[in-house]
Amino acid sequence: xxxxxxxxxxxxxxxxxxxxxxxxxxxxxxxxxxxxxxxxxxxxxxxxxxxxxxxxxxxxxxxxxxxxxxxxxxxxxxxxxxxxxxxxxxxxxxxxxxxxxxxxxxxxxxxxxxxxxxxxxxxxxxxxx
Amino acid sequence: xxxxxxxxxxxxxxxxxxxxxxxxxxxxxxxxxxxxxxxxxxxxxxxxxxxxxxxxxxxxxxxxxxxxxxxxxxxxxxxxxxxxxxxxxxxxxxxxxxxxxxxxxxxxxxxxxxxxxxxxxxxxxxxxx
Numbered sequence: 680x681x682x683x684x685x686x687x688x689x690x691x692x693x694x695x696x697x698x699x700x701x702x703x704x705x706x707x708x709x710x711x712x713x714x715x716x717x718x719x720x721x722x723x724x725x726x727x728x729x730x731x732x733x734x735x736x737x738x739x740x741x742x743x744x745x746x747x748x749x750x751x752x753x754x755x756x757x758x759x760x761x762x763x764x765x766x767x768x769x770x771x772x773x774x775x776x777x778x779x780x781x782x783x784x785x786x787x788x789x790x791x792x793x794x795x796x797x798x799x800x801x802x803x804x805x806x807x808x
Numbered sequence: 809x810x811x812x813x814x815x816x817x818x819x820x821x822x823x824x825x826x827x828x829x830x831x832x833x834x835x836x837x838x839x840x841x842x843x844x845x846x847x848x849x850x851x852x853x854x855x856x857x858x859x860x861x862x863x864x865x866x867x868x869x870x871x872x873x874x875x876x877x878x879x880x881x882x883x884x885x886x887x888x889x890x891x892x893x894x895x896x897x898x899x900x901x902x903x904x905x906x907x908x909x910x911x912x913x914x915x916x917x918x919x920x921x922x923x924x925x926x927x928x929x930x931x932x933x934x935x936x937x
Contacts, residue, residue, distance in 0.1 A: 680820075683904070686813040687912065689919045696915070739920045760918065767915050771908045775812070778907035779900045783816065786825070786896050789889065790818045791868045 681787040683776050687768070694737040701768050703730050704761055707743055713755040731755075738764065810916040812905050816897070823866040830897050832859055833890055836872055842884045860884075867893065 686697040706716030717727035734742045742761040757765070776783075815826040835845030846856035863871045871890040886894070905912075 682817045682819060683900075684815040684817060685904075687915060688811045688813060689916060690809040690811060692919060694919065737920060738918050764915070764918065767911050771812075771911045771915075774907045774911070775814075775904035778903045782896050782900045782903065786816060786893070786900075787818060789867050789893065790821060790823065791866060 681783045683772065683779065683783065685768075685772055685775060687771065689737070692737070694733070696734070696737070696764070696768060700730055700734050701765060703727055704734070704742065704757060704765055707731075707755050708757050708762070708765070711754050711756060713743070716755075810912045812901065812908065812912065814897075814901055814904060816900065818866070821866070823862070825863070825866070825893070825897060829859055829863050830894060832856055833863070833871065833886060833894055836860075836884050837886050837891070837894070840883050840885060842872070845884075 684698050686695055688695045702720060703716055703722070706719050707713055710716045710719060713727055713731060714724055717724050720727075731743055738760060740760045741758050742764060744756045744758060813827050815824055817824045831849060832845055832851070835848050836842055839845045839848060842856055842860060843853055846853050849856075860872055867889060869889045870887050871893060873885045873887060
């Protein structure tokens with residue numbers, strides 16, 4: 680399987696929408712909480728919070744609702760703008776994949792069959808004796 | 809202007825072809841030298857060399873010719889496989905952009921006009937008084 684990962688850059692603002700942001704927004708939609716969305720991705724709360732701030736600054740309106748209520752309460756949800764963003768990003772992804780099937784198959788056919796993280800003769804971090 | 813940046817992931821090998829690699833290969837084609845290609849990108853020679861090693865391991869054959877001759881001599885060129893890779897990647901890029909014009913324009917219209925690294929009222933890391 681060959682997969683296409685996309686980052687959309689908005690020039691000249693210098694801002695971007697990438698897969699990490701999109702996955703975090705999807706997590707928020709699923710879990711109803713930034714903290715739980717971050718945990719589900721194995722991302723620190725701080726990093727998730729910064730990502731959300733950056734998305735909020737990029738777009739013309741709030742993308743998620745404010746989290747209120749401290750450690751247990753509150754919760755975060757996507758706004759209508761946030762939902763639209765997600766839908767558009769995923770549509771870009773699927774249209775791009777459809778339009779490039781032939782080339783992706785050609786590239787995939789050029790990949791070394793044995794190209795794997797583990798290679799013969801190479802061991803996983805052994806301690807020196 | 810809205811731009812699409814692509815990374816192509818080859819599963820299950822875990823290897824990928826991204827913009828950094830592609831730009832380095834283009835630099836090698838232009839400069840005929842890994843060292844000069846790295847310098848033109850503001851990339852360290854070591855990082856460029858590692859990137860090339862990773863591309864070489866990913867594909868089913870050499871992507872660049874070996875650099876021989878030390879600090880001044882030698883030189884590196886793309887192989888036929890390397891040239892084909894580049895051509896395919898750029899074709900994926902342009903087809904994906906063509907296929908997603910409508911969505912990219914919609915997204916672009918949702919970006920905050922004033923979204924810039926510097927914002928009014930926000931100062932660069934002030935110390936607490």
